[in-house]
Amino acid sequence: MLTIHGMSDSGNCYKPRLLMALLGRPFRHVEVSSLDGGTKQPAFLAANPNGKVPLLELEDGCTLPESNAILCYLGDGTRFVPDDRFARAQMLGWMFFEQYSHEPQVAVRRSLLVYPQMRAAATPQRLADTLAGGHKALAVMEQRLSGAQWLVGDAPSLADIALYAYTHRAGEGGFELADYPGIRAWLARIEGLSDYRPISWLPGA
Template sequence: MRLYSMPSSGNSYKLRLLLAFLGREVEMVDVEAGSAALASAKAEGRLPFGKAPVLELPDGRLLPESNAILCWLGEGTRFVPADPLEQAEMLGWMFWEQNSHEGVIAVRAALRCYPHRRAEATPDRMAALLEAGHGLLAIMERRLAGRDWLVGAGPSLADICLYAYTHSAGSRGGFEMERFPHVRDWLDRVAALPGYKGLHD
C-alpha cells in the first residue's frame, strides 16, 4: 500500500498514528502543501478529492478521506469496539471531528502556522475561532470526565481521530489547554500507548 500523506496535517497524521499502533508498514509519499510532490500527485490523478491523505491499495484503487481510511485500516483490530452501539458511538465522534472540531481547531492552527494562510487570519476571525474551539474542547472535557477513553473501555478509532488535531491545539492553535485537564490527561494516555509516534516522528 502507498499513503499520500501531508506531513504537517492532522488528517494525515491520524493514519500514520494508527499504522504505528498496528505495526503496519506502508510506502509513504509526502505531499506537503505547496510542494512539487503535491502538484505531481494531483496531476497524476492520485488525489481524487484534490487533497491528502489518500491510501493507494496494491491493486491501484484509491481510498480518500482520512476517517474512511481509518475505518478501513481499523476493521477487525482492537481499535474498533465489538459492541454495535459502541461502534456507532465511535463513528459519531469521528463524524463530529470532521463536521465540527476540525473546521475550527485545525483551521485556527493553519491560519497561525501556514504562511500562505496568514492573510485570512483577521483579528475577528481568530477571536471567533478561539471562542468556538474552546466550546468544542469543553464538549470533550465533559465526555472525558470520569472516563479514560471517548468510547468504551479502551482506545478506539475515535480517540486516534480526535487526538490528531487536539494534541497540538495549544501549541499550534493557541487554545488554552490548561482549561481542560481531562482532555490533557487523555492526550497523555494516547501518547503512552505502545507504538506511539508523534506528528514529526
C-alpha cells in the same frame, strides 16, 4: 505494501500513520503537500478529485480519500474498532464530530497562525470565530473525558486517534488546555500506548 500520500505536518495525515504504528504494520509514506500545490496536480486530482490529503493507495492501485474513512478501512477488524454495534456508531459519531465541529476550528486556527501561506485568511474575525468554536469543541470532549478514560467504552478506538491528531497540537492554534484536565490526561494516555509514535515520525526513520 500500502502507501499513504500525505503532508507530514498535517494532523489529518498523521491519523493513519499513527494507527499503522500502533498496529505494527509497515507502510510507505509519499509526501504530498497542500501548501505547495501538490494536491492540485492533475495526477493527484485524478486519484482524489477533492484535492486533499491524506490519500490511501492499496497494493492494487485503488485509492481512498478522507482521513477518517482511511482509519475505518485500516482499523476494520482490529482492537481499535468496538465489536458492539452501538459503540461502533458512537465511535463514528466522534469521528464526524471531529470533522465538522473540531477540525474546522482547532486545526484551521492553527493553520492560520502557523503557515505563512494562510496569513491573508487570518483576519481578526476568523481568528475570533475559530477560537470560540474550538473551545466549544474542546468543552464537549472535556465533558466526556473528565469522567472516562477513552471517548468510547473503556478502550482506545479510532475516535481517540482521530481526535488526538489536532487536539495534541491545539496549543499552536492558541488553545490553552489548562482548563481541560480530562483532555490533558487523555493525551498522556494516548502517548503512553505501546508503539505510539509522534507526528514527526515517518516510516523508515
